[in-house]
Amino acid sequence: MFSNISLTLQLLPILALTTLLTRLTWSYLRLRHIPGPFIASLTDLWRLIDVWRRDAHNTHIHLHAKYGDVVRIGPNTVLVSRPDIVQDVYGISKGFVKSEFYHVWQNIVNGKRAASLVFTTDEAEHAKMKRPIASAYSLSTLVEFEPLIDSTTAVFLSRLDEVFANTGKVCDLGTWLQWYAFDVIGELTLSQRLGFLEQAKDVRGIIASVAANFDRCSVLGQMPWLDLWTYKNPLYLHFLAKPVSNPILLFGQKLLQDRLNDLEPPPSTLQVQDPTLCTKILHGTLPSKPDFLSRFLHLHAEQPDIVTDRALLTYLFMNINAGSDTIASTLRAILYYLLKTPTSLSTLHHELSTAARKGHLTLPLPSWTESRTLPYLNAVITESLRLNPALGLPLERIVPATGLHLGQIYIPPGTVVGVNPWAHHRNAEIFGPDAADWRPERWIEASPEQVKYMEGNLLTFGAGKRTCLGRNIAMLELTKLVPALVMRYEMELEDPRREWRVVNSFAVRQEGLDVLIKKR
Numbered sequence: 001m002f003s004n005i006s007l008t009l010q011l012l013p014i015l016a017l018t019t020l021l022t023r024l025t026w027s028y029l030r031l032r033h034i035p036g037p038f039i040a041s042l043t044d045l046w047r048l049i050d051v052w053r054r055d056a057h058n059t060h061i062h063l064h065a066k067y068g069d070v071v072r073i074g075p076n077t078v079l080v081s082r083p084d085i086v087q088d089v090y091g092i093s094k095g096f097v098k099s100e101f102y103h104v105w106q107n108i109v110n111g112k113r114a115a116s117l118v119f120t121t122d123e124a125e126h127a128k129m130k131r132p133i134a135s136a137y138s139l140s141t142l143v144e145f146e147p148l149i150d151s152t153t154a155v156f157l158s159r160l161d162e163v164f165a166n167t168g169k170v171c172d173l174g175t176w177l178q179w180y181a182f183d184v185i186g187e188l189t190l191s192q193r194l195g196f197l198e199q200a201k202d203v204r205g206i207i208a209s210v211a212a213n214f215d216r217c218s219v220l221g222q223m224p225w226l227d228l229w230t231y232k233n234p235l236y237l238h239f240l241a242k243p244v245s246n247p248i249l250l251f252g253q254k255l256l257q258d259r260l261n262d263l264e265p266p267p268s269t270l271q272v273q274d275p276t277l278c279t280k281i282l283h284g285t286l287p288s289k290p291d292f293l294s295r296f297l298h299l300h301a302e303q304p305d306i307v308t309d310r311a312l313l314t315y316l317f318m319n320i321n322a323g324s325d326t327i328a329s330t331l332r333a334i335l336y337y338l339l340k341t342p343t344s345l346s347t348l349h350h351e352l353s354t355a356a357r358k359g360h361l362t363l364p365l366p367s368w369t370e371s372r373t374l375p376y377l378n379a380v381i382t383e384s385l386r387l388n389p390a391l392g393l394p395l396e397r398i399v400p401a402t403g404l405h406l407g408q409i410y411i412p413p414g415t416v417v418g419v420n421p422w423a424h425h426r427n428a429e430i431f432g433p434d435a436a437d438w439r440p441e442r443w444i445e446a447s448p449e450q451v452k453y454m455e456g457n458l459l460t461f462g463a464g465k466r467t468c469l470g471r472n473i474a475m476l477e478l479t480k481l482v483p484a485l486v487m488r489y490e491m492e493l494e495d496p497r498r499e500w501r502v503v504n505s506f507a508v509r510q511e512g513l514d515v516l517i518k519k520r
């Protein structure tokens with residue numbers, strides 16, 4: 001009896017080793033026809049370390065240059081960049097669903113998962129959540145949001161005047177743009193700036209907490225089972241985790257409660273000198289709260305079973321989370337590329353001042369109808385969205401039962417495939433031999449067919465069913481703020497030779513946009 005047990009105990013390690021080797025061999029052989037770094041074909045640890053270094057977008061650009069348009073970056077994960085891939089993988093009826101990478105980002109509320117629209121991988125749940133709110137984000141509602149954007153822009157400009165233009169101090173514009181983006185999304189969602197611009201600081205440490213969350217989830221997302229052993233471990237959730245731990249959710253919960261209790265947001269404490277900006281800031285002049293929360297509350301009253309209390313909170317979280325860092329990253333990129341390329345900046349300034357002289361651009365706060373028709377402005381924005389997509393990791397999807405045929409290469413069902421927008425947008429086959437360079441003119445010089453083709457290959461806002469719901473809002477914000485800044489200030493980089501630092505935690509945040517600002 002004892003000798004049997006001891007024999008079994010001796011055999012156990014051999015059995016475990018054999019199982020491990022069989023699994024490794026099987027997973028290696030499955031995709032052995034796809035080139036890539038050898039270690040990556042054996043373990044996801046390779047890509048986890050790569051993402052942890054915060055430079056995965058550059059790794060992916062180099063991998064495509066070395067191995068071609070289809071590269072194996074994990075035992076079961078493939079990176080792709082080739083014409084038509086956006087349609088093939090993200091197309092509406094193609095049946096590719098989001099991978100487990102997205103599970104890691106799901107919040108836990110009272111011990112249960114509360115996936116927002118961005119992070120749910122269940123298509124039926126996604127459709128159910130999206131249906132009631134989609135119209136609030138449509139093109140036709142955009143103009144209703146304009147006053148809310150204008151009021152924050154007015155605060156932003158007056159703060160830049162006061163703190164930098166009037167003093168000659170160096171402005172860490174990257175940080176101020178992030179504060180702006182957070183305050184705008186607060187205005188759009190709750191008719192309430194979150195106070196970043198007014199207080200010139202990271203209110204309640206929210207931005208730092210959001211960054212920490214991105215840092216953690218982007219890494220764990222490479223080996224999602226690690227998340228189940230750590231932050232979503234049932235023991236941890238039961239005994240240690242708070243009922244709501246995400247700082248944005250907590251903040252959203254408080255603001256939602258204030259609104260339900262009918263508490264007005266505190267009045268602005270700013271002393272705004274510029275009378276043209278001042279009138280825009282007063283909330284009393286705005287129409288009656290056309291913000292997202294009013295729309296969600298209306299839906300809640302109409303369909304309480306679908307738009308539940310919990311869903312309301314998730315919608316709020318979704319807006320603040322998806323619509324702040326992404327906008328900040330894009331605004332920084334637009335300003336960085338413009339300031340690094342003075343010819344582009346002067347071409348843009350020329351276009352804007354000509355429009356203003358003809359009475360086609362209202363200053364200090366241009367309207368959407370005016371700025372959306374300006375060709376160079378729009379080329380500048382599109383080129384920045386191309387070179388600096390705000391999400392810098394592959395948008396992972398699972399290959400459905402049909403498999404995926406990429407020319408001679410077959411990718412079997414169950415494989416995780418993803419296109420990294422940073423790498424794809426530098427694909428010379430699509431964007432031309434100068435694809436790696438900043439050149440807004442490409443969008444003006446190309447034929448309408450070529451523009452359509454290039455646009456079809458942009459993945460900045462995702463694609464297909466899971467395309468960005470806030471895209472119109474984002475374009476509204478970008479198209480209004482950039483001309484307002486360029487027309488009000490002469491700006492230059494403090495050190496034009498210095499490169500910025502790009503930190504990739506899925507959301508791409510850039511550091512080192514130090515700028516000297518003078519009023520024109």
Ligand code: HEM
Nearest residue numbers: 117118322323326327330390460461462466468469470474
């Ligand atoms: C320049 C700014 C923005 C960029 C680059 C951006 C990018 C993206 C991308 C790439 C996705 C798809 C992610 C994936 O497939 O995994 C996405 C989804 C989403 N975005 Fe944005 N976004 C921006 C602004 C916004 C804003 C302002 C909002 C809200 C007001 C927003 C709300 C959403 C939502 C709700 C989804 C999920 C859509 C769905 O799955 O149905 N985004 N965004």
